[in-house]
Amino acid sequence: MRSNAKDRALRERAAQVIPGGMYGHQSTILMPEGFPQFFTQAEGTRISDADGNTYIDFMCAFGPNLLGYQHPEIMTAIQRQQTQIDTSTGPSPLIVDLAEAMVDMISHADWAMFCKNGSDATTMALMISRAHRDKRKVLVATNAYHGSLPWSTPRPGGVLAEDRAHLIYFDYNDPQALTDAVKQAGNDLAGIFATPFRHDTFTDQTLPDAEYAHTARRLADEHDALLVVDDVRAGFRMARDCSWETIGVRPDLSAWGKVLGNGQPISALLGNNRAREAASRIFVTGSYWFSAVPMAAALETVRIIRETDYLDHIQKIGALFRNGLVEQAKGFGFDLRHTGPETLPMVLFDDDPDFRLGYAFCAAALKRGVYLSPYHNMFINAAMTEADIAETLEATGAAFEEIKQNRDSIQPSQLLMAMAEQKRPTTMRQ
Amino acid sequence: MRSNAKDRALRERAAQVIPGGMYGHQSTILMPEGFPQFFTQAEGTRISDADGNTYIDFMCAFGPNLLGYQHPEIMTAIQRQQTQIDTSTGPSPLIVDLAEAMVDMISHADWAMFCKNGSDATTMALMISRAHRDKRKVLVATNAYHGSLPWSTPRPGGVLAEDRAHLIYFDYNDPQALTDAVKQAGNDLAGIFATPFRHDTFTDQTLPDAEYAHTARRLADEHDALLVVDDVRAGFRMARDCSWETIGVRPDLSAWGKVLGNGQPISALLGNNRAREAASRIFVTGSYWFSAVPMAAALETVRIIRETDYLDHIQKIGALFRNGLVEQAKGFGFDLRHTGPETLPMVLFDDDPDFRLGYAFCAAALKRGVYLSPYHNMFINAAMTEADIAETLEATGAAFEEIKQNRDSIQPSQLLMAMAEQKRPTTMRQ
Incomplete structure (x- = not known):
């Protein structure tokens, strides 16, 4: 019993x-x-x-367990790095190695920034979208989960109307709803968020419609806004690349987390050169964002993803x-x-x-x-x-x-x- | 050379x-x-x-290096925990042990929630303050650093006016400025944030004036608002307790990070029973918030703090x-x-x-x-x-x-x- x-x-x-x-x-x-x-x-x-x-x-x-808990090669990388440097007064060279590895592997990416929570990465995407052309409106699919900060948490406790004042909601996979939401944003469109597929709780999951995804890309381009794919949940379980590569659409920004270090605490925002200038103008940081051990785990995870x-x-x-x-x-x-x-x-x-x-x-x-x-x-x-x-x-x-x-x-x-x-x-x- | x-x-x-x-x-x-x-x-x-x-x-x-990089006893605790469980589908019993240890050690605290960034803890404090009596205004000292999310980051890139619509700024250590700010909040005061002392960059640091700190406590009580001490930077370097214990003022909430795991990625929000109900109504989470290894490091750090x-x-x-x-x-x-x-x-x-x-x-x-x-x-x-x-x-x-x-x-x-x-x-x- x-x-x-x-x-x-x-x-x-x-x-x-x-x-x-x-x-x-x-x-x-x-x-x-x-x-x-x-x-x-x-x-x-x-x-x-x-x-x-x-x-x-x-x-x-x-999500984080992509390759197996206590994966031997990743544990070896972790333990080796622990005898050198982890959280310290500056990053280790691994941050450069890892940024290069991600840029090599993810087709749309020209640069990387590392952080801890998935919410860190999606919030950086929100801020960079707004900094890009100094616009405010960001489109997100109704019920899509992008984290648990005041702008994104699915429950109302402690959230103000102002936290979401410039978010516009639309139905996932509906090109017309997306087009209408863009119209609603008028001259103030900063970005369009997308999950790689619809993965809301208590509901059937829906793969992305190609027309919908291409419409998102086209509308973002037409308005000089940024397209963001939130790959925190689905990353590396659909492709060895951004998940929307499977339908031929490249975002400007993609948010990653969970699997990146096979359970070690690390997330990332990747972007293209179009978004680079805005990315260099936001101030975001965290006490452990530069720690070396999770980066050593991520480098080993990424190597296994690439080679196996x-x-x-x-x-x-x-x-x-x-x-x-x-x-x-x-x-x-x-x-x-x-x-x-x-x-x-x-x-x-x-x-x-x-x-x-x-x-x-x-x-x-x-x-x-x-x-x-x-x-x-x-x-x-x-x-x-x-x-x-x-x-x-x-x-x-x-x-x-x-x-x-x-x-x-x-x-x-x-x-x-x-x-x-x-x-x-x-x-x-x- | x-x-x-x-x-x-x-x-x-x-x-x-x-x-x-x-x-x-x-x-x-x-x-x-x-x-x-x-x-x-x-x-x-x-x-x-x-x-x-x-x-x-x-x-x-x-900040995080409180006891020495690669502290032998903490490394032993980390390595032992790594052979058991770290990031998984649920927390380990260590989350209960650590919450009890923090409640035992921090005089004002009746409960604990663990997270990753200092910003996670301060943002939870912001949300709980607002959830507490469904009020909006939060007072923060001008130039005080409470993290790098849109509501708190010191630089303007990617930040909207709405992100700070209900923050009211006042001069640190000035009881009159604080009183005026509370008046400005009117019937809508949710919380008062305080750093344990003024530790802005490029400026002389200022220890808290006792009248100022007691005024903050009194005004929070009078308005049924929450008093928050942000101990992320100063924690455990002024006291084996919340830093404002040194001047005899107990907050409702205190935010912790950096030193908590001597460099392992963990932060915390501690609160008293007055704030418990609101704390149970916000939805906050993160992929690695329940990971066991940083908690093992924190338990050992806290033991050393207590015993040495x-x-x-x-x-x-x-x-x-x-x-x-x-x-x-x-x-x-x-x-x-x-x-x-x-x-x-x-x-x-x-x-x-x-x-x-x-x-x-x-x-x-x-x-x-x-x-x-x-x-x-x-x-x-x-x-x-x-x-x-x-x-x-x-x-x-x-x-x-x-x-x-x-x-x-x-x-x-x-x-x-x-x-x-x-x-x-x-x-x-x-």
């Missing part, structure tokens, strides 16, 4: 000294009951919780997971929607408007050693093997069986019900 | 792939000519540049440096102003309105193996010994001698002159 006594004891302590018991995207508040909050070990593709239960981890730290077949591998593994899961669901009488790139799967059930089936399914898989998300896209990592997918499908097969048996008694999440009653958080933005 | 050929070659490469050649607070653009941009080794209290020149480092990574005499030691070392330097200057006919706490020294020359003496002095000390700043407060670390200070004073003695000899031919920095011509950056805020 799976125990969670230690996790519960930790939650009780956490409730005393952390507001709400936990915060941010790694709070389990939105997860099905029984999901562990605390983990003590991560290796390869597996994580172990505080009670010693081990899972095949399809969240991959919400990791991408083909995660695409193959992702397809195995997708096809296996969808077929398995059919066998048990469920219709599953598996959307987005196979390396960033979102799995939702048909006829499940309150997500109760998805939640029950993930809870049942968790009990059998597979960590899935019922509302957020998941991530495939390159340490996953065909044997891992076979083991996963054995667990999910049993999970489908369980929810088929219990189907009539499954209750929806009380929290989700309460949230559905409230206004959608994004209404505050408009 | 000291070489800088490798540094120059790196700068040329950097100019190609990094906007402006470097960015942020670790760019040497404001430093005297000849200061190295790139470093390859940091150990104890010394850093070595790309050309192999070694310096006693009085910048301490702009590091504070007495850095105060003693700082006083040796201050007294030695001031006396030495007198001997060479210079009047030096050494302001602020001895552990965070700012050193400026009298009769040096364009800073040419300070710049020439720091350049002369650098040639002799001592890295000082002519415009930013410096930092003392606990690895510094009396022998280090003796070695420092030998170098600074020779530096005073050199600038005394050359006094009439010393030219001011061209860049500083150009900047002085421009508007002060803070005028944009008002």
Whole structure:
């Protein structure tokens, strides 16, 4: 019998000294009951919780785990660098090596700036877009996640109307909506933000329509505004380049994070020469932005990305997971929607408007050693093997069986019900 | 003869792939000519540049180096944690241990939230202040540095008027100015920000006036607003507690960073129970905010802070440096102003309105193996010994001698002159 006594004891302590018991995207508040909050070990593709239960981890730290936790070559690079210099009074030469490596690898990029959070990179893109021609309006797709600063966080607490005064929202993948938003910006268009594909939570993922992406590029050019691709979540899981290279559109700026150091804290903004002058006029910095160890990890990660077949591998593994899961669901009488790139799967059930089936399914898989998300896209990592997918499908097969048996008694999440009653958080933005 | 050929070659490469050649607070653009941009080794209290020149480092990574670079016990904690879990799908139990340790140590704190940048912590304080009673106005001292996001960055590039629409500026240490600013906020006061002392660049540092600090506390209470101490720069160099404990004033929120993991990337916002409910209502997060290795480093740093005499030691070392330097200057006919706490020294020359003496002095000390700043407060670390200070004073003695000899031919920095011509950056805020 799976125990969670230690996790519960930790939650009780956490409730005393952390507001709400936990915060941010790694709070389990939105997860099905029984999901562990605390983990003590991560290796390869597996994580172990505080009670010693081990899972095949399809969240991959919400992205950063691209090549496997504690990847040996990256750990060697980290430990070697730690004996030299990390956070100090200036950057190490690695910042130049890494900027060159990124410029070499990412087609649209002529320069790089490194930072810590994905939000740092997207906020730099916002500032550079505005500095570029001293314009104010920035277009972002409704519900797209670009970070959790006042201009971008999906919840209203602590946010003022002024924080978003010059943002204009439009529907993803709709060239007409984009064109209308550009008209609304008038002579004041600074930039257009795009996620590489639509990866909002609780929704099917949608790949970008080529006409939409090309329209974004054309409108930005016509108005001397900057086009920004936010590749923080999807980076290096669609291409060894900016994700929009897959549809032939080059942005002026791209934001990167998560996978860049395979879990080491580093993010980046890349840009072309058109955006360089504005980039040199903003003042942005952070205490640890110049630290050398995450850059050593990123250089090694980028080398592995360049030199190995990791991408083909995660695409193959992702397809195995997708096809296996969808077929398995059919066998048990469920219709599953598996959307987005196979390396960033979102799995939702048909006829499940309150997500109760998805939640029950993930809870049942968790009990059998597979960590899935019922509302957020998941991530495939390159340490996953065909044997891992076979083991996963054995667990999910049993999970489908369980929810088929219990189907009539499954209750929806009380929290989700309460949230559905409230206004959608994004209404505050408009 | 000291070489800088490798540094120059790196700068040329950097100019190609990094906007402006470097960015942020670790760019040497404001430093005297000849200061190295790139470093390859940091150990104890010394850093070595790309050309192999070694310096006693009085910048301490702009703060993070509190106990010595590569502190053995902290490195052991880091390396042990790296074999377990770092960035993963959830936090490790260390987040609870660390929150408890901070709450135990910091008198005003009932809870903690961890993040990466100092800016993350100050921005969370801004958001929580506004969420607390749904008010908007936040008071900050003119020229005080609270980070480099659009609401706080000291330069205008990419910043809109709306980013600061509800900030009200007042003069540090002036109770009347503070009272007037509160009046200006009317019924809409959300919070009052304070740095523990005035540590603006290019200016004498000023310790907080007790009346001013108590006025801030009283006004916040009267208006049910939150008082925030931004301890990111000064934390743990004035007290084993929030820095304003030294004058008997407890804030509702305090922002921490830099020293917290002795260089590992971690910052924190601490708060009291009054602020807890608002803190649980904002949505803030980051890809690496829950990573375990920086928390292991922070736990070990906090243990050393609690159990050793590091504070007495850095105060003693700082006083040796201050007294030695001031006396030495007198001997060479210079009047030096050494302001602020001895552990965070700012050193400026009298009769040096364009800073040419300070710049020439720091350049002369650098040639002799001592890295000082002519415009930013410096930092003392606990690895510094009396022998280090003796070695420092030998170098600074020779530096005073050199600038005394050359006094009439010393030219001011061209860049500083150009900047002085421009508007002060803070005028944009008002």
